[in-house]
Amino acid sequence: MGNSQSFNGSGTDCLGGQLFVALKLHKLDGEPLPLNAVPHITGSMPIIGFWDLDKAVSMEREAADLWELSFIVPSDHESLEFKFVLRPMDDMAQDILEDGPNRVLKVGKMLSGPGSFAKFELPEEYGMQSVELAVSMTTDPVSPFALAASWRALKKNLKPHSANRVRGIPDVSLDQNVLAHNVQTGLQALELDLEHYEVPPPTSSTNSGVQYAADTTETPHGLQRSASVPIPFYGESRRYQLMQGETYNAPQDHHYSISVKDLVVPRSSEFSPGTAANIGAAIAPVDETKSLSTSSLLPGGRVDKGVGPSPKPLTSISDVNLIETQLQLDVDSKAMPEAAGAVAAGAVADRLLGPRERRQLAIILVGLPARGKTFTAAKLTRYLRWLGHDTKHFNVGKYRRLKLGSSQSADFFRGDNQEGIDARNEVAVLAMEDMLAWMEEGGQVGVFDATNSTNARRNMLLKLAEGKCKVIFLETICNDRSVIDTNIRLKIQQSPDYADMQDYEVALEDFKARLLNYEKMYEPVTEGSYIKMIDMVSGQGGQIQVNSISGYLPGRIVFFLVNTHITPRPILLTRHGESQDNIRGRIGGDPPLSDQGEKYALRLADFVHKRLKTEAAASIWTSTLQRTLLTARHIVGFPKVQWRALDEINAGVCDGMTYLEIKETMPEDYQARKQDKLRYRYPRGESYLDVIQRLEPVIIELERQRSPVVVIAHQAILRSLYAYFADKPLKEAPHVEMPLHTIIEIQMGVTGVQEKRYKLMETQSTKYGEFP
Numbered sequence: 001m002g003n004s005q006s007f008n009g010s011g012t013d014c015l016g017g018q019l020f021v022a023l024k025l026h027k028l029d030g031e032p033l034p035l036n037a038v039p040h041i042t043g044s045m046p047i048i049g050f051w052d053l054d055k056a057v058s059m060e061r062e063a064a065d066l067w068e069l070s071f072i073v074p075s076d077h078e079s080l081e082f083k084f085v086l087r088p089m090d091d092m093a094q095d096i097l098e099d100g101p102n103r104v105l106k107v108g109k110m111l112s113g114p115g116s117f118a119k120f121e122l123p124e125e126y127g128m129q130s131v132e133l134a135v136s137m138t139t140d141p142v143s144p145f146a147l148a149a150s151w152r153a154l155k156k157n158l159k160p161h162s163a164n165r166v167r168g169i170p171d172v173s174l175d176q177n178v179l180a181h182n183v184q185t186g187l188q189a190l191e192l193d194l195e196h197y198e199v200p201p202p203t204s205s206t207n208s209g210v211q212y213a214a215d216t217t218e219t220p221h222g223l224q225r226s227a228s229v230p231i232p233f234y235g236e237s238r239r240y241q242l243m244q245g246e247t248y249n250a251p252q253d254h255h256y257s258i259s260v261k262d263l264v265v266p267r268s269s270e271f272s273p274g275t276a277a278n279i280g281a282a283i284a285p286v287d288e289t290k291s292l293s294t295s296s297l298l299p300g301g302r303v304d305k306g307v308g309p310s311p312k313p314l315t316s317i318s319d320v321n322l323i324e325t326q327l328q329l330d331v332d333s334k335a336m337p338e339a340a341g342a343v344a345a346g347a348v349a350d351r352l353l354g355p356r357e358r359r360q361l362a363i364i365l366v367g368l369p370a371r372g373k374t375f376t377a378a379k380l381t382r383y384l385r386w387l388g389h390d391t392k393h394f395n396v397g398k399y400r401r402l403k404l405g406s407s408q409s410a411d412f413f414r415g416d417n418q419e420g421i422d423a424r425n426e427v428a429v430l431a432m433e434d435m436l437a438w439m440e441e442g443g444q445v446g447v448f449d450a451t452n453s454t455n456a457r458r459n460m461l462l463k464l465a466e467g468k469c470k471v472i473f474l475e476t477i478c479n480d481r482s483v484i485d486t487n488i489r490l491k492i493q494q495s496p497d498y499a500d501m502q503d504y505e506v507a508l509e510d511f512k513a514r515l516l517n518y519e520k521m522y523e524p525v526t527e528g529s530y531i532k533m534i535d536m537v538s539g540q541g542g543q544i545q546v547n548s549i550s551g552y553l554p555g556r557i558v559f560f561l562v563n564t565h566i567t568p569r570p571i572l573l574t575r576h577g578e579s580q581d582n583i584r585g586r587i588g589g590d591p592p593l594s595d596q597g598e599k600y601a602l603r604l605a606d607f608v609h610k611r612l613k614t615e616a617a618a619s620i621w622t623s624t625l626q627r628t629l630l631t632a633r634h635i636v637g638f639p640k641v642q643w644r645a646l647d648e649i650n651a652g653v654c655d656g657m658t659y660l661e662i663k664e665t666m667p668e669d670y671q672a673r674k675q676d677k678l679r680y681r682y683p684r685g686e687s688y689l690d691v692i693q694r695l696e697p698v699i700i701e702l703e704r705q706r707s708p709v710v711v712i713a714h715q716a717i718l719r720s721l722y723a724y725f726a727d728k729p730l731k732e733a734p735h736v737e738m739p740l741h742t743i744i745e746i747q748m749g750v751t752g753v754q755e756k757r758y759k760l761m762e763t764q765s766t767k768y769g770e771f772p
Contacts, residue, residue, distance in 0.1 A: 084120075369451060
């Protein structure tokens, strides 16, 4: 085949003379190859055609512009000569052999060093003279004993069950129910690459692209301060300069002119038991050196607490009790949350406890920039909403940009810049006012997202919240430099603060300076009710600390946060293949698959093997019903887990009926379900709210997983899971589009949640999409 070009190796001898070789071709411009050509390899070994172009081996497509072929070079070949070939999809077109000398790989050597390029001269009818593809090669010595051990383990794990053993599969199984002839048949093969099956998600679905998390938070109701709330504490620059050992220079002609006075609150030990329960985390013990808060001093020695239009002197514990009594919420005036099961039981318990437990809860984030606060806040908000708690996310940075613009430099965030501190405190109060006003209208959990990095800022927020809601501080601490650097890069790329900066390096230096300013004045949380997440964000260990946390909802929040992280991984959601009852229009039951369903099971297996072939730790989750087990049985090489929680919604006495039969024999139930599909419970069965409650352990485990998961389940189940990832209002969950023979890929990571959909087959029936 012409002259040879040798590859210089590192000189390392291979164990047993065998070498694992992985060859890759990459089209750097991202454009498709001419005539959709597929790269092949031919060469001096029989396994790659022995220079016969008709027997050249096709490379597998890893991405739109990347192809790979891996193989073992046996010990009886001292060297391997090969070339790349482009084979057009058009059978009439000729193969195009790589230009230049043969490539030579010596078996006894390991390759190293940079890759090269493969150049192909094209015929004139292609409209271009040539095409170049980047070549990369990875080699590893392989011991014959290692190969034998790997093959033995593979055969053991892939030992097939008998063909009729479906319901007998254990809850967790490494054995795969697959018949050998199914692997050989072409039924499951996808004729095109995966991206050709991609279809646009519904317009109401979750983001298919990256979106800055803070932009999705609550929009300010207004950017003017309420007259009833005093201008907060503005002495931080003095405190900062004293901390730094500097002389404090009072600002001249400052546009704020107020008096401030420390408000010393009695120790918690001085309160009666009932009062201590009322005050909760909003008032922490005060030691000899720290006061809880500061407030504006009004004429007559009155202290404006910022909780109402009529400030009054606060002189004794009885005054605190009086304020709490006056601010009690009417137990009967607030609607129950959209929830069932444990969530509803917790809400009832809170009501029965009356004023001893506040029903409104403020989660106030604390932490330096680029520590994952907004990411954590967004996930927590989505989780609580899905459970049925009325929850909103208030981001102070969004308020700042809307009121002050997004062009503040790092100097705006300096600890000795009193005007910057004043302006930032003011927008924090605006956000807090909006959150408290929303709570007065019935909101349950407010997530207050900002750095809140000093005791003075946190005391200001405590004072504003006093008597209105319980406060828990959520502090995120991250010491992992790689995570911080990733967050900084994403911040610069996505944040509106740097949208007008064209020079990345300039923006990077500015953000690092901003971060340094925050670090100089940062004060960790040490008092009150708090949750500290220390190096938890990566999901690789870390610790969580809690202080003064009690109650059902705070406990659920802690449990959720323990299991959350930012490791990117896909979650694939798909319904089982079409069943016999799908064709008949009957709900519930445990029917087998139809012929179309069997074909989908084969195609799904091919899709999963292609999509997850590099993901050795992926797993397959199914329900315990046979239509999901049959759909999953051709997927080999991955552990399978059965969840009873993934079983379809229990239709009770309606199980096995059609909706026409329900309409004719149970008209009242038919109308009740039609009017409120979320809360309607089948007689002796379940509602969608019931389903959501039993799916909570599934959500927690999906959040905890760091590897891909394929969930093969049922329409009501997947609607409920999808509503969580897409942050859908609960009332929309029963109406989410969840077609058969379609895969929804949810990509989870630090940038949030993105979605792709793949439609592997058309469905013949158009009715069963509405069931159940």
